Amino acid sequence: MPHEQFLAKQEDRRSGLRALRAALLKVHKEVIALNRVEYERLHGPIPAGLFVQVVTEETYFRWLDPLSRLIIEIDEELDAPEHHDETCKAVATATEKLFGPDSDPAFRDRYQQALQDESGVIVAHGQLMKVVAQLRQLV
Template sequence: MTTDTCQQLRRALLDLHRALVDLERGDFEKRHGPQSAGEFLQVMAFSEDMRWLEPLSRLITMLDEAIDGAADAAATPRAVAQRARDLLGLDRDSVDPFKQRYAQRFDQSPPLVHAHAAAIAALKAVGTVAPG
């Protein structure tokens, strides 16, 4: 996988993560009122309600490490792409917390659908395709 392809996948996953965080923040602020960036960062870091995002966060971290040379630059991006393909498969019958919440969010948000499509395109560039 080329560095450009790896960077494209990273950007696509970051945009997807950002879209999910925006949805979570909107819902959280409806229940708890407006939050500063720092306050919401604390919620993201320590709230059990946000743990479902960890699999995607870990994949982005793994790509960052591969790009920076701290991990196997050839194997890591491919492993990340395979895991991302699995996570983004829109399996509405899954018992996995990420997959359940992701499918629910997907059905609620056109911006998330757009970010999903970009992530799927990046996965295709890597040579892996997610269903959905």
């Protein structure tokens, strides 16, 4: 493969991974916002400065760990000097699995509830699935 084609392919993969990361972050943000409302209904208001600590330490939010780990994996891939088809496929597959019917029941059940309860989650999920499909076309 000529060097120019290689560079173009690398940029396409990098753009696809960035788009996937952004879509996952949007889903994460929407789900956390919904869960914050529910959590505060049970435990009272949380000052903005303490909310990140609550999200990272409270068991109420542990179900989001698989989503957070997937975002971290993409961050690590984006830090790599080169991006390979296999890695892009693996990330797309991991995303499909996480949001599919065979995902961890703790995640799947809470996520399905969020999809039913919040239109912002539905929109973010739809955008995420489009990005996954686009990433699959790159490889």
